[in-house]
Amino acid sequence: MSFLDLKNVTKIYPNGTKAVHETSLSINEGEFMVFVGPSGCGKSTLLRMVAGLEDITEGDINLDGKLMNEVDPSERDVAMVFQNYALYPHMNVYNNLAYGLKNRGIDKETIEQKVNDAAKLLQISDYLQRKPSMLSGGQRQRVAMGRAIVRNPKIFLFDEPLSNLDAKLRIQMRLEIKKLQQKVGVTSIFVTHDQVEAMTLADRLAVINNGIIEQLGTPIEIYDNPKSLFVAGFIGSPQMNFLDGNLKNKTLSAEGFEIKDINSDFEGEVTLGIRPEHLSQSENGLISLRVELVEQLGSDNLVYGQLKNKKDFCYRCPGNQTIEKGSNLSLNIDNNKYYIFDKSTGKRVN
Amino acid sequence: MTRFITSSFSHLILLIGILIMVVPVWMIFASSTHTSSMINMNGLQMFLGDSFYENYLRVLLYQGGFFKEITALKMFFNSFIMATGVAILSVVTSLMAAYALVYYRIKHATLLFWIIFITILVPLELRIFPTYSVMAELNLVNSYFGLIVPISASAIATLFFRQFYKTVPDELLESAKLDGANTWRFFVDFLIPLSKTMIVAMLIFMFVFGYNQYLWPLLVTTSEQYWTVVMGLKMMSGSIVHRFAFVIMSMVPPILIIIVLQKHFIKGVFQDK
Ligand SMILES: Nc1ncnc2c1ncn2[C@@H]1O[C@H](COP(=O)(O)OP(=O)(O)O)[C@@H](O)[C@H]1O
Ligand SMILES: [Mg+2]
Numbered sequence: 001m002s003f004l005d006l007k008n009v010t011k012i013y014p015n016g017t018k019a020v021h022e023t024s025l026s027i028n029e030g031e032f033m034v035f036v037g038p039s040g041c042g043k044s045t046l047l048r049m050v051a052g053l054e055d056i057t058e059g060d061i062n063l064d065g066k067l068m069n070e071v072d073p074s075e076r077d078v079a080m081v082f083q084n085y086a087l088y089p090h091m092n093v094y095n096n097l098a099y100g101l102k103n104r105g106i107d108k109e110t111i112e113q114k115v116n117d118a119a120k121l122l123q124i125s126d127y128l129q130r131k132p133s134m135l136s137g138g139q140r141q142r143v144a145m146g147r148a149i150v151r152n153p154k155i156f157l158f159d160e161p162l163s164n165l166d167a168k169l170r171i172q173m174r175l176e177i178k179k180l181q182q183k184v185g186v187t188s189i190f191v192t193h194d195q196v197e198a199m200t201l202a203d204r205l206a207v208i209n210n211g212i213i214e215q216l217g218t219p220i221e222i223y224d225n226p227k228s229l230f231v232a233g234f235i236g237s238p239q240m241n242f243l244d245g246n247l248k249n250k251t252l253s254a255e256g257f258e259i260k261d262i263n264s265d266f267e268g269e270v271t272l273g274i275r276p277e278h279l280s281q282s283e284n285g286l287i288s289l290r291v292e293l294v295e296q297l298g299s300d301n302l303v304y305g306q307l308k309n310k311k312d313f314c315y316r317c318p319g320n321q322t323i324e325k326g327s328n329l330s331l332n333i334d335n336n337k338y339y340i341f342d343k344s345t346g347k348r349v350n
Numbered sequence: 351m352t353r354f355i356t357s358s359f360s361h362l363i364l365l366i367g368i369l370i371m372v373v374p375v376w377m378i379f380a381s382s383t384h385t386s387s388m389i390n391m392n393g394l395q396m397f398l399g400d401s402f403y404e405n406y407l408r409v410l411l412y413q414g415g416f417f418k419e420i421t422a423l424k425m426f427f428n429s430f431i432m433a434t435g436v437a438i439l440s441v442v443t444s445l446m447a448a449y450a451l452v453y454y455r456i457k458h459a460t461l462l463f464w465i466i467f468i469t470i471l472v473p474l475e476l477r478i479f480p481t482y483s484v485m486a487e488l489n490l491v492n493s494y495f496g497l498i499v500p501i502s503a504s505a506i507a508t509l510f511f512r513q514f515y516k517t518v519p520d521e522l523l524e525s526a527k528l529d530g531a532n533t534w535r536f537f538v539d540f541l542i543p544l545s546k547t548m549i550v551a552m553l554i555f556m557f558v559f560g561y562n563q564y565l566w567p568l569l570v571t572t573s574e575q576y577w578t579v580v581m582g583l584k585m586m587s588g589s590i591v592h593r594f595a596f597v598i599m600s601m602v603p604p605i606l607i608i609i610v611l612q613k614h615f616i617k618g619v620f621q622d623k
Contacts, residue, residue, distance in 0.1 A: 053524050073527045080528050086521035090543045099539070103530035147529070 003029040003187055004050065004155060009059035011045050011211075019045040021211045022059070027189065032181050035191045036198035037208035037234070043191040046208070047157050050189065052076050064154055074103075079148035080157040084164060085140050087132040093119075093143050094128040100151045118150040121180070138169050145177070149184060156181070156188040162197065174200060195235050199223070207231045229346035232273050232339055238302060238314050240339070243272045247340065247349070255309045257286040259333075264340060266349040271341045276302070276316040278337035285330035289313055294323050303329070375601075382406075382594035389590050401591070409595045412588065420574040422582060422596060428494075429561055429579040430603060435498035436560030437553045444504050444552070445545075448511035449537055453523070463512060470505045474566055482569055492573045501559075501566060507552045514545050550614035558604045579603075 004027040011020040019042040027033045035043040048054040050061060052073035061068045068076060079100075088096050097115045106114075119125040122142040132140055141161065148156050158177075162170045178201055181188050192198050198205050199219040207214045207222065207230070215222055215231045226232035232240050245254035247270045252259045254272055279287070288308060295302040296319065303315040303323055315331060317323070340350040377394045384399030410423045447466065451459050474481065481500045490496035518541070526536050542549070567578045577585065579600045 051524075051528060053527070073524070074530045074532060076528075078528060080525070082521045082525060084519070084521060086519065086525040088522070088526075088540070090540075099526075099531075100529035103535065147525075151529075 002026040003031075003064060004189075005060075005062040006046075006050075007060045007062075009046070009049060009061060010057045011042070011049060011054060012057045019211055020049070023211075023213055024059075025206060025213065025216070027187060029187055030185050032178070032188045032190065032201060032203040034198045034202035034205040035189065035208055036195055036202075036205055037193065039193050041208045042211040043193075043208055044159055045211075047080075047159055047189055047191050050155070051078050051080050051157050053080075077151075077154045078157055079151055079153040079155075080159065081144045081148055081161040083160045085132075085144040085161075087140060087143055087147075089132055092129050092131055093124060093135070093146075096132065096143055097146050097150045100147065104151075114150050115146075118146045121149065121183075122146045137165050138173065141165065141173055145180065149180070149186075152186075154187065156186050158188065158190040160192055161190075162192070163194075170197075177201065196237060199235070207234060209234075226273075226339060227348050229271060229273070229341040229348075232341070232348075236275055238276050238316065240273045240275050241313050243274070243307075243311060244343070245270050245272045245340075252340065255311075256288070256307065259286070259338070262340065262350055264350040266340075266342065269343040270349065271343050271346075273339035273341065274333055275337065276314040278334045279315050279317075279331045280334060281317070281329055282332045283330060285332040287313070287331040287333075289315060289329045289331055291323060291325055291327050291329060294325060305329075375598075378594050379598050382591050382598055384591060386589040386591045405591050405595045406599070409588075409592045409599070412592070414582070414585070414588070420577050420582075422579075422599070424575070425577050425579045425582045426599070426603070428497075428576055431494050432497045432563070432567070432578060433557045433560035433603070435494065436502050436563075437556040439498060439502035440504040440507055440556045441549055441552050443502065444507035444511050445542070445549070447508045448515055449541060451508075451512055452515040453533070453536075463508075466508055467505050469503070474501055478565065478569060485570055490570075492571055492576055494576075496570050497563075497567055497576065497578075498560070500570075501563060504552075504556060507556065510548060510552065511545060514548055515541060518544065547614050550611050554607055554611055557607050561604055 004025075006023055006025040008022045008024055009020060010018070010022050012018050023046060035046060037043055045054060049056050050063075050068075052068065052071060056069050063076065063078070088099065091099065094115055097118060098111050101111045101114060115128075116125070119128055122145055124139060124142050124146060127135060127139060127143075132143065135143065144161065161177075162173055165173060174197055177190075190197075190201055192201075202219050204216065204218055205222060206216045209230050215227045217225075222231060222235055226235060229242075233242070243254045245252050246268070247262065247264065248267050250260070250262045250264065252262050252270065252272060259272075289303070289305045290307075291303055291305040293304040295304070299319050301317050301319055301321060301323060303317060305313055305315075307313050315329065323329070338350075339348060341347060342349050377396060380398055381389055381395045382405055383402040384395055385401050388399065389395065411421055414420055414422070450456065451463050456462065485491055485496045485500065488496075490499075522540060523536060526540055531539060561578075562580060563578070564580045564584075567576070567581055571577065571581075583597065583600060
């Protein structure tokens, strides 16, 4: 049995909403797991069941070899960082960190040492006497982290802790969280709807849709090998291009071009997926793109335009290429980097 | 320039308002420092006389009542005990009632709350005889306990605390739980400190409410030993200056409480947190 084990966990809220469906998942000790998915897919619900803040309707949760279903959150030895931090407004930073330790009956000197160590690690030593209302967003974030770290819990739970920060700070804190987790080595679950955050933080990530884990794997596995239309569309930025097509006798016919010798016996209506970065310009290419807009990011250009059938399409190329608005590009797909999905079920077929 | 005129005008109105309220009180105070023959001959006085100590000391220490066994000093003591008791007891019960209503999974908590709330429509005066007979059965007539308890359940304070608790974000409770706090610790370490200003405001309200009680103490005390200040205002006999002095002194305790706690009071009433 692994460190944290979810077995057929289901959550049905009293009002009948089925937020999580028979989810099973194992997380190893020290692993950084990310739950990613669109808003309302059940990420928070799953996380809150691990914390004990929501009852489990069906299934089992085991943490460190102990069944957690009936264990009170105060007894679970888990720490959680909330989206709005939930700092204690009437306590100064020191007491915010110390509170959980005091409740455990730890003696004063040990508490002081632990709080000071955590404060040093998070560079908040200068604010220990301040109330949370006198801190900036980034500092509050650190205090919330400190409150989790100082207790040295079995598992850290993060529920979208970066979404209240501005873009720059978010990237900085993302990096710090990752570094910190590696340094402290505590098993962590991080919930986010932001796929970039998910990709950069995760050892492994679980892509969740409608209360179901659609795919579980390392970020690269999921990027390289999405198992469903949903995962393919959700992971990767800019989003994968999707084109309608038909597969028959190992030949895919999309509007305007064909791909032969496809590694699949599937026959019928399909969706062809191509990532913007898996294309390159060549004479007599398969795809002909009429350029409408170029976003120059410096390192890359994002080229937006339409295909012959007026379908929107995106192409990503190195930033040193000049591309004129209104020109026509002829593009080829890089060697076999395309994905074919059954149009009716969304399942990958190649 | 027009702004100056309008603001002077509004200040003038306010000043007139203050004068209308303060002048009678001042006249009673000024008159209470003269001798009674002076007042009887010349009517109420606007300026201070020189009998302040004489009059006030006599009022405080004079043995009054039918049996001559109660002094004003004792009445102040009784009123203080009663008002403090009412204030503390009603704040404590309201805090706990509101806590249970908001945080415990009580069935029909909202209905229960409204049942508590409609007791506002049933003031003590309406239920005074049943309440009296309960206290009489319990042998609590002529006791501080009997003075305090029947008026120490406050639906208003419960309403205030309940509304406040409802604004406390759920994450705070959840976060505290994960930090190992049980229900009691959450109440003591979070809700009480967070509602500190509101508690102070309620203490003041309930102190004044308890202090101003007239009908209930009148009914539940037969011994002069338990007379309160407000009862004394009616019961005190004596010359006019002594009555004036007593009226002035009777205003002091509520005013003192408000002055001492006003910083918190104003914050509690006008600020949510
Ligand atoms: N307390 C609740 N009662 C009823 N339904 C809820 C409750 N909390 C969440 N839900 C529903 O459960 C689903 C999953 O919610 P949530 O786990 O918060 O999603 P996420 O965190 O992925 O955005 C949503 O459809 C949401 O409306
Ligand atoms: Mg959520």
